[in-house]
Amino acid sequence: MSEFAIETHKMSRHFGVLRAVDQLDLSIPSGCIYGFLGPNGCGKSTSIRMLTGLLSPTEGDITVLGESLPKDADKLRQRIGYMTQKFSLYQDLSIEENLQFVGRIYNLAPKALKQRIDELYSLYDLRSQRKQMAGTLSGGQRQRLALAAATIHDPDLLFLDEPTSAVDPENRREFWERLFDLCSEGKTILVSTHYMDEAERCHGLAILENGTKRADGSPQTLMDQMGANVVELEDSVSGEGLRALKSRLIELPAVISAAQLGTRLRVLVSTDIAEPLPYLQSLMPAPRQMQTARPSLEDVFVSCTGGRRGIS
Amino acid sequence: MSLLVAREVVVGFLNRIFAILVKELKQLSRDRVTFGMIVMIPLVQLLLFGFAINTDVRHLPAGVVDHSNSSYGRSLMQTVEATQVVDFVQRYHSIAEAEAAITRGDVRAVMVLSPDLVTRLMDYNAARSNGALNSSHSTSRPVAQWLVDGSDTLITGAIKGLRSMPLNEMFQRSAPTSPPLVFAVVPYFNPEQRNVVNTAPGLLAIILTMTMVMFTATSLVREREQGNIEFLITTPVHPMELMVGKMIPYIFVGLIQTCIVLALSYWVFHVPINGGLVTVFAATLLFIMASLVLGLLISTRAQTQMQAMQMTFFLMLPSILLSGFMFPYEGMPRAAQIIAEALPATHFVRTIRGIVLRDAGLADLTFDITWLAVFAVTGMVVAALRFNKRLD
Numbered sequence: 040m041s042e043f044a045i046e047t048h049k050m051s052r053h054f055g056v057l058r059a060v061d062q063l064d065l066s067i068p069s070g071c072i073y074g075f076l077g078p079n080g081c082g083k084s085t086s087i088r089m090l091t092g093l094l095s096p097t098e099g100d101i102t103v104l105g106e107s108l109p110k111d112a113d114k115l116r117q118r119i120g121y122m123t124q125k126f127s128l129y130q131d132l133s134i135e136e137n138l139q140f141v142g143r144i145y146n147l148a149p150k151a152l153k154q155r156i157d158e159l160y161s162l163y164d165l166r167s168q169r170k171q172m173a174g175t176l177s178g179g180q181r182q183r184l185a186l187a188a189a190t191i192h193d194p195d196l197l198f199l200d201e202p203t204s205a206v207d208p209e210n211r212r213e214f215w216e217r218l219f220d221l222c223s224e225g226k227t228i229l230v231s232t233h234y235m236d237e238a239e240r241c242h243g244l245a246i247l248e249n250g251t252k253r254a255d256g257s258p259q260t261l262m263d264q265m266g267a268n269v270v271e272l273e274d275s276v277s278g279e280g281l282r283a284l285k286s287r288l289i290e291l292p293a294v295i296s297a298a299q300l301g302t303r304l305r306v307l308v309s310t311d312i313a314e315p316l317p318y319l320q321s322l323m324p325a326p327r328q329m330q331t332a333r334p335s336l337e338d339v340f341v342s343c344t345g346g347r348r349g350i351s
Numbered sequence: 352m353s354l355l356v357a358r359e360v361v362v363g364f365l366n367r368i369f370a371i372l373v374k375e376l377k378q379l380s381r382d383r384v385t386f387g388m389i390v391m392i393p394l395v396q397l398l399l400f401g402f403a404i405n406t407d408v409r410h411l412p413a414g415v416v417d418h419s420n421s422s423y424g425r426s427l428m429q430t431v432e433a434t435q436v437v438d439f440v441q442r443y444h445s446i447a448e449a450e451a452a453i454t455r456g457d458v459r460a461v462m463v464l465s466p467d468l469v470t471r472l473m474d475y476n477a478a479r480s481n482g483a484l485n486s487s488h489s490t491s492r493p494v495a496q497w498l499v500d501g502s503d504t505l506i507t508g509a510i511k512g513l514r515s516m517p518l519n520e521m522f523q524r525s526a527p528t529s530p531p532l533v534f535a536v537v538p539y540f541n542p543e544q545r546n547v548v549n550t551a552p553g554l555l556a557i558i559l560t561m562t563m564v565m566f567t568a569t570s571l572v573r574e575r576e577q578g579n580i581e582f583l584i585t586t587p588v589h590p591m592e593l594m595v596g597k598m599i600p601y602i603f604v605g606l607i608q609t610c611i612v613l614a615l616s617y618w619v620f621h622v623p624i625n626g627g628l629v630t631v632f633a634a635t636l637l638f639i640m641a642s643l644v645l646g647l648l649i650s651t652r653a654q655t656q657m658q659a660m661q662m663t664f665f666l667m668l669p670s671i672l673l674s675g676f677m678f679p680y681e682g683m684p685r686a687a688q689i690i691a692e693a694l695p696a697t698h699f700v701r702t703i704r705g706i707v708l709r710d711a712g713l714a715d716l717t718f719d720i721t722w723l724a725v726f727a728v729t730g731m732v733v734a735a736l737r738f739n740k741r742l743d
């Protein structure tokens with residue numbers, strides 16, 4: 040197998056005039072967890088659908104596990120697993136029946152299927168609810184069932200489209216533990232998310248906005264190479280309030296974004312300004328306490344996606 | 352080696368069809384309402400068409416305006432009531448009063464007896480006795496007049512049927528009542544002229560169209576609506592496997608309905624089943640498949656279950672009206688016949704009536720049988736081609 044599980048060159052998908060995905064180049068190495076980070080409507084789902092062969096690209100080349108898409112999509116089916124954004128198993132079937140159905144679809148022999156389902160019960164803690172209808176499961180249980188179904192045939196490559204959007208933090212952590220287990224078995228996992236904490240867990244990451252890739256690399260590299268400095272300004276009892284200060288600062292071209300965190304204002308200053316602290320201090324009517332801070336992934340995200348009109 | 356590969360392909364194919372089949376049966380068994388409908392639809396429809404729906408008009412509420420005030424008037428009323436076509440429920444003093452009653456809907460028809468009723472009856476009697484000798488007398492004045500609510504042609508027809516009713520009882524003698532017959536009619540296959548004999552086999556076509564088309568049309572669209580399809584098409588399932596797997600349970604459903612209709616027809620309505628049961632079921636199986644395929648075709652077009660239902664109903668109406676189930680195909684205008692020919696129900700109505708009532712063999716019905724078979728096969732191929740394994 041090649042070193043890359045997924046390679047695309049200028050992958051694009053247009054819906055009428057909308058360029059949902061525009062000239063996306065990806066090289067996703069085998070055996071890692073790779074994330075698509077981006078706001079809703081940035082092209083994450085469309086990209087995943089093209090990479091699974093569900094949608095054909097308007098233009099560009101796609102190679103997944105050595106097969107060229109969409110031409111050879113059928114050869115790929117047995118080797119990939121896909122967990123859709125919306126729960127797509129049958130609500131009026133029990134956990135057991137759903138898994139039996141999916142297993143048979145993947146052509147598992149009866150004995151092997153029984154054994155595999157038993158394994159999945161233990162792995163995803165589903166045994167006690169196995170007779171329960173999928174429609175009555177909690178968000179966490181449902182998501183574990185979906186992951187079990189997507190991995191029942193032991194695929195080499197797993198696509199997860201916003202897998203944790205309906206799950207509480209506890210279940211989310213547990214879920215990621217399972218993903219790392221799968222990864223350690225040599226599987227490649229592509230996961231889309233709009234949660235920073237999830238993105239930070241990935242080995243590699245692409246930040247998408249409006250169908251184009253804004254940044255690509257490991258979370259650490261992205262944070263190190265961010266084109267902005269982070270300064271936190273403290274609230275002062277006298278003088279200008281943080282809200283007013285914020286609206287004033289974001290008007291400046293050198294300020295990429297400003298977001299309030301409790302009693303502090305976190306400001307991203309473009310690297311065009313060599314000395315951000317004196318620069319900001321010079322803008323204050325009275326001296327204000329401020330210090331530089333370590334960039335977070337959210338800062339990277341905001342600076343990549345043009346923060347001014349973004350999260351504030 | 353290649354034999355092993357081929358074997359694996361076939362096993363995979365059968366495994367996946369089996370998986371879908373089991374899933375469909377489980378879902379169906381949990382859907383109590385649908386399950387109930389499978390039994391209730393044929394049961395209720397057959398009982399309705401067998402007992403309730405009747406084109407023989409009986410016991411119409413009628414009134415009378417009697418200006419003759421004679422015992423002949425009362426006697427005439429009794430004779431008319433004896434036909435059971437009308438029941439006299441009200442007496443009116445004037446034509447105007449009677450017309451108002453018809454307008455209000457109190458009565459459907461009013462018989463008007465003029466003051467010279469007795470003379471008219473005598474004229475009638477004389478004309479009748481001399482009828483054979485002197486035909487000019489047959490143009491004598493009518494005995495009485497009927498005012499009818501003519502909006503329903505069935506009712507007008509029933510009253511018109513009274514025009515030539517014999518009045519023997521009034522004259523207490525037997526005479527050549529009606530003119531001699533031009534033709535003698537021998538009704539084959541339904542000597543007692545019961546409607547249900549013709550309706551029951553036709554109803555099988557209607558019930559199967561209704562349930563089979565709707566079930567498959569909605570069941571595939573439901574998978575799309577609930578998002579199951581997005582997962583399914585990333586799996587190795589082939590569209591053909593999905594369709595065959597979905598059809599098999601409904602074939603059994605269709606056969607169950609066929610049994611209900613046939614059993615009820617035979618034991619409750621005494622419809623003779625002249626053809627062999629094997630022939631009946633072979634033909635029905637073919638029609639079930641054609642209907643299921645029609646449903647699949649709808650499902651490849653409809654985006655929502657609501658749309659699938661609407662398309663099914665769009666098909667239902669012509670199937671009921673044009674298939675020959677309600678009105679003879681031969682009596683329809685050419686354009687309607689062309690539409691009828693395009694409906695599987697038309698071909699099955701002909702086939703099943705041929706087999707059940709006339710003991711026709713499949714060989715006697717080659718055209719309709721071939722039509723249904725060709726429709727089922729081509730429809731299946733088109734549906735599988737139209738069912739994209741992609742979302743775009």
